[in-house]
Amino acid sequence: MDKKTHKLAPGAPLVGGPISELSTPIPVIDEDRLENNITRVQSYMDKIGKTFRPHIKTHKIPAIAKRQVAAGAQGLNCQKVSEADVFADAGFQDILITFNILGAEKLEELAVLNERIGDLKVVADSTTTVSGLSGVFGGRDKALKVLVECDTGGGRCGVQSPAEAADLAVLISDCAGLTFGGLVTYPGADGEAETEAFLSGSIALLKARGIACGIVSSGGTPSLFNAHLVPSATEYRAGTYVYNDRAMARAGHCGLNDCAMEILTTVVSRPTQTRAVIDAGSKALTSDLLGFDDFGYVVDYPDATITGLSEEHGVLDLSKCDPDQRPQVGDRIRIIPNHTCVVSNLVDHMVFHKGGRVTRVEPVAARGHVW
């Protein structure tokens, strides 16, 4: 499908041009902040001696994943087979898909992918998932590595106790075509003590049955810098840290100045003294609140709040802004999104810049892989 492409003045090159001339609304990524986010987290992981596996959900861009690996990351984390296919195409060999894969079509795609790359791994948290995997991989030469997903407090997927984890690991070990690869958790916020207890308990039960855990993987950006409080984990996964967002700043993971993604918008209406309407609605910012009362942080007018979104409009309440310093129709304002990952999924290409000058435009290659 042809999409409208970015351009500046007719005939002018995009790369090297000012982001201030880009049509709005548009998310842009600050190269310096991006690089700082990558090196800061990798340095911490190196220091505490855990391997680091970036989750591609935030950027969905192979070039950024290559930079993460160049900085020291080992392998990638995807959430879907269709995403992993994109990164396999880009040459990545070590991919962990942290999702229960079910259904004939996806299982077949997973089998093809396992032949294509050196080190594919998935998770399972039920006998149904394990049975489906074994049904497809049982007759194949190359086994699939399966890790047991544990719910250590996050309240999403995962077995509920070390005993369940051990039982499922034994089942995987006994299944034709499957190899038990270790344990995975996506823990709750500030849940390091619970997570360590769950993981160390599971490891002990498995050791008693003579089964070693290869990888023990925890993850999540908000509590990333507490990863050293979970000594049983050998690996950490995170995605959002690469761009950061308003929610990560609130969580204390970073400052607002570490948010690499800003959405450039234009004020299109000033109907009243206290109301501004911008051209960024839910199609540019998404409706993710993540516990906030409004839909993003207005960098240039921190006293303004984005009180409502329709698809193409954002409504700002300016009542707390200095009456003499309020944005006018045509003014451009920058917004830090509540949640950066979901914004990446809205654009086919991402524009990067250094000091306000475009450095590159990357295809968001894994965008839109809904199923």
Place this chain on the structure above:
Amino acid sequence: MDKKTHKLAPGAPLVGGPISELSTPIPVIDEDRLENNITRVQSYMDKIGKTFRPHIKTHKIPAIAKRQVAAGAQGLNCQKVSEADVFADAGFQDILITFNILGAEKLEELAVLNERIGDLKVVADSTTTVSGLSGVFGGRDKALKVLVECDTGGGRCGVQSPAEAADLAVLISDCAGLTFGGLVTYPGADGEAETEAFLSGSIALLKARGIACGIVSSGGTPSLFNAHLVPSATEYRAGTYVYNDRAMARAGHCGLNDCAMEILTTVVSRPTQTRAVIDAGSKALTSDLLGFDDFGYVVDYPDATITGLSEEHGVLDLSKCDPDQRPQVGDRIRIIPNHTCVVSNLVDHMVFHKGGRVTRVEPVAARGHVW
């Protein structure tokens, strides 16, 4: 960009196949409900004697717009120049863009579009917008029609009083390259009396200055069947009615059985007796709450609530469901989204079906036109 395409069993044709074999999560459109929604609304508009202008935001698909026009609609409503370009490519000649167009690049694109199609119209609610339009269209042969956007209670864009509307209409009439085309409002819910007062007041003021209002356009699906309560409006615009969604059912516009879009999902985890996790997260359902407490209506388990979404997971609370009738891992369940328009923006192609058999797959041609 290559995206993963829909397929059923290897080698099997997609069209004619059962939607029950499509990889999930995936939105699908029921052809019978779609057709019924189109004819029901068009019949009402015909009966009350208003022209009907569908908003393409909900489907973003030229083939559906053609069906709406074949049923009696006159012209289309878009929100962006880049969307209008897609529908101009598909042969549509009468397009109203209900947005204040600002910025050099968009104004230039608007000028090109005005040469391409017979009857392009935009709105303005400020002298800044009018000045920008006049700056570009002043030197051209073909004038641009500009309607004044009025805030009759919706609280988004629009001039705040009939006096302001009349002043801006006079300014447009006096501007080189522009023609005053009428009035537009996106009214608040149940705001028919306020809207009629605002519009009739503006028309009277303009008549006193010798200026006729060509089009007087109101809109919105929730109160669509009250359009006859605004006699001053000559035209009505609506988008969501074509698919309908949970919010429209709550508003009384339709029943849940009139919702043409359902999202097919699979249960991927049952960690506890009361928790299920499905493969539809915010990348399939969006985070739009629209006043609901949860993220969609679970057709097959109406006592279940979707309490949380991450990008690829939806967490269901099953505690109110019959303990003997709860979904198991691998089961497929259908969800009516809170807001259908935003779901269309997440997929490159939309699958249509009749009685569960795929009838066609349409490119969502205007998806992803962020700027």
